[in-house]
Amino acid sequence: MLELKNIRKYYNPGTLNEMCLFEDFNLTADKGDFISVVGSNGSGKTSMLNILCGSISVEKGQILMDGEDISGMKEYKRNRRIGRVYQNPAMGTCPSMTILENMSLADNKGGTYGLGKGVNKARKAHYQKLLGSLNLGLENKMDVKVGSLSGGQRQAMALLMSTLTPIDYLILDEHTAALDPKTAELIMELTDRIVKEKNLTTIMVTHNLRYAVEYGSRLLMMHQGQIVLDIAGEEKQKMKVDDILGKFNEISIECGN
Numbered sequence: 001m002l003e004l005k006n007i008r009k010y011y012n013p014g015t016l017n018e019m020c021l022f023e024d025f026n027l028t029a030d031k032g033d034f035i036s037v038v039g040s041n042g043s044g045k046t047s048m049l050n051i052l053c054g055s056i057s058v059e060k061g062q063i064l065m066d067g068e069d070i071s072g073m074k075e076y077k078r079n080r081r082i083g084r085v086y087q088n089p090a091m092g093t094c095p096s097m098t099i100l101e102n103m104s105l106a107d108n109k110g111g112t113y114g115l116g117k118g119v120n121k122a123r124k125a126h127y128q129k130l131l132g133s134l135n136l137g138l139e140n141k142m143d144v145k146v147g148s149l150s151g152g153q154r155q156a157m158a159l160l161m162s163t164l165t166p167i168d169y170l171i172l173d174e175h176t177a178a179l180d181p182k183t184a185e186l187i188m189e190l191t192d193r194i195v196k197e198k199n200l201t202t203i204m205v206t207h208n209l210r211y212a213v214e215y216g217s218r219l220l221m222m223h224q225g226q227i228v229l230d231i232a233g234e235e236k237q238k239m240k241v242d243d244i245l246g247k248f249n250e251i252s253i254e255c256g257n
């Protein structure tokens with residue numbers, strides 16, 4: 001379970017540009033939840049993910065992982081249990097290293113790493129099997145530099161790499177936004193498969209309302225630092241893209257836009 005409790009977050013505190021994003025923000029992601037998060041630009045979606053992952057600090061409040069307060073825990077330590085995929089495929093992979101080296105690096109997350117040690121045959125075969133499941137032919141390109149792959153291929157690798165070690169939580173920050181529609185679809189199917197196979201508690205920020213409706217067990221809508229919609233179960237299953245659009249319109253009218 002991941003929890004944000006009574007979070008207060010200011011950007012540029014004490015300056016002319018001070019901005020209060022969260023005043024008393026609360027979120028509980030129960031074990032096995034797959035939460036799609038939609039919301040207006042600047043509503044705080046990425047900031048929320050950054051707070052969970054420890055990429056940014058907060059003024060007040062607690063971040064709990066399975067009941068343990070991890071507010072003071074460094075990002076790299078949280079990452080032992082949290083996998084993250086970003087919008088930019090370049091963020092999750094190292095372009096100057098080969099596919100094999102990237103896989104090996106991800107496999108050693110949280111441990112020491114030396115390329116000199118090399119990768120044993122069994123591990124290489126394991127990586128090839130995983131890459132083969134993507135159906136992108138990457139298993140035959142183990143010595144190719146990742147920088148020469150397409151965005152979609154890199155994002156598929158980033159997803160595989162972020163979930164290679166035994167993690168419990170998966171954080172997806174608009175991870176299909178930079179991809180063409182067909183590749184985005186493929187990455188979403190892959191995401192869903194990995195989430196189910198590994199039983200990952202997942203939070204996925206997306207501007208694609210269809211994905212938000214089709215995937216996941218719960219749907220949140222954020223606006224101006226607040227959760228304005230939180231639905232799950234049957235209600236979520238019945239939700240249509242038009243319903244979310246309607247909610248967006250309501251918010252815009254309330255704001256006078």
Ligand SMILES: Nc1ncnc2c1ncn2[C@@H]1O[C@H](COP(=O)(O)OP(=O)(O)OP(=O)(O)O)[C@@H](O)[C@H]1O
Pocket residue numbers: 011012019021039040041042043044045046047048
């Ligand atoms: N490092 C920062 N310094 C100052 N303000 C920031 C910083 N990061 C985010 N903000 C502000 O906080 C607010 C929320 O930003 P955030 O990126 O979390 O929103 P978002 O919902 O992810 O937006 P989008 O849908 O456009 O990606 C915005 O007004 C943004 O300008």
